[in-house]
Amino acid sequence: MSATSAASAGRREPALTGATVVLIGGSAGIGFETARLARAEGAALVLTGRDPERLARAAAELGALHSAAFDATDPAALERFFRELSKPIDHVMITAGRPYYGLLADMDVEQARRSFDEHMWLPVNVARLATGTVRPGGTLTFMGGTGARRPRPGLTIAAMGTAALPAMTANLALELAPIRVNLIAAGFVDTPLSAQLLGDDLDQRREQLRATLPIRRVVGPADVAALAVHLMTNTALTGATYDIDGGQQLLPG
Numbered sequence: 014m015s016a017t018s019a020a021s022a023g024r025r026e027p028a029l030t031g032a033t034v035v036l037i038g039g040s041a042g043i044g045f046e047t048a049r050l051a052r053a054e055g056a057a058l059v060l061t062g063r064d065p066e067r068l069a070r071a072a073a074e075l076g077a078l079h080s081a082a083f084d085a086t087d088p089a090a091l092e093r094f095f096r097e098l099s100k101p102i103d104h105v106m107i108t109a110g111r112p113y114y115g116l117l118a119d120m121d122v123e124q125a126r127r128s129f130d131e132h133m134w135l136p137v138n139v140a141r142l143a144t145g146t147v148r149p150g151g152t153l154t155f156m157g158g159t160g161a162r163r164p165r166p167g168l169t170i171a172a173m174g175t176a177a178l179p180a181m182t183a184n185l186a187l188e189l190a191p192i193r194v195n196l197i198a199a200g201f202v203d204t205p206l207s208a209q210l211l212g213d214d215l216d217q218r219r220e221q222l223r224a225t226l227p228i229r230r231v232v233g234p235a236d237v238a239a240l241a242v243h244l245m246t247n248t249a250l251t252g253a254t255y256d257i258d259g260g261q262q263l264l265p266g
């Protein structure tokens with residue numbers, strides 16, 4: 014094979030050319046990296062987040078088509094956002110939210126409820142708005158976790174979401190077909206959220222993961238972004254949960 018034909022054999026079309034990708038929670042972490050990769054694959058981006066300045070910076074950096082600052086757990090604001098979108102759109106990924114960890118004795122019930130709004134009601138509300146907004150064959154991608162699969166005091170609320178999301182995803186995949194619906198279940202991902210949750214313990218946690226994970230490195234948001242873009246583009250995938258944790262759930266303790 015000549016050098017020229019070898020080069021053209023290795024070349025491929027960007028996977029998301031002509032597609033519009035909406036990232037609900039796209040100004041940081043996993044959502045931001047997924048937006049970056051989707052853009053590199055030719056997609057037009059719509060980014061949302063609450064902090065307008067952080068969102069504007071992210072939208073400018075990635076050349077987003079549109080951005081909207083609002084709290085995605087506010088059903089009226091979410092509905093307005095979808096109503097005002099130029100339609101149809103191709104893919105929606107939800108990365109807004111944070112887990113709730115805490116013992117019953119010092120549970121902040123408002124925060125615990127909020128994490129349910131973010132991880133359970135937000136996907137349901139997006140699913141309700143998807144018909145007529147997301148084109149047939151397009152996708153919804155949700156975020157869950159692997160860390161609360163093993164019972165431990167303090168994980169009750171996180172475990173409820175962890176257990177419920179795969180079932181929600183499978184049911185929505187049937188009800189919304191031919192829109193495809195998938196769930197990513199992550200272990201530790203090195204994002205601003207993880208930095209905030211761990212504070213001064215972040216570096217120690219990274220070191221421990223590097224030493225113990227079967228992959229011998231820490232999972233980053235770009236790793237999750239690669240999986241998310243795959244879920245958008247592989248039309249065989251729907252109704253399933255995809256673990257990405259570097260083997261973390263296989264370790265004892």
Ligand SMILES: NC(=O)c1ccc[n+]([C@@H]2O[C@H](COP(=O)([O-])OP(=O)(O)OC[C@H]3O[C@@H](n4cnc5c(N)ncnc54)[C@H](OP(=O)(O)O)[C@@H]3O)[C@@H](O)[C@H]2O)c1
Pocket residue numbers: 037038039040041042043044061062063064065067083084085086107108109110111112131156157158159198199200201202203204205206207
């Ligand atoms: N990082 C991990 O180790 C890990 C592991 C498993 C699962 N997850 C889940 O994966 C998702 C993304 O995590 P991440 O680590 O990428 O988080 P992150 O670094 O905190 O980024 C979250 C993004 O969502 C936005 N956001 C948060 N709450 C929102 C709300 N109510 N309405 C609109 N936008 C909102 C944030 O911007 P604003 O704050 O400005 O709104 C930001 O753009 C979360 O659901 C998290 O629970 C994370």
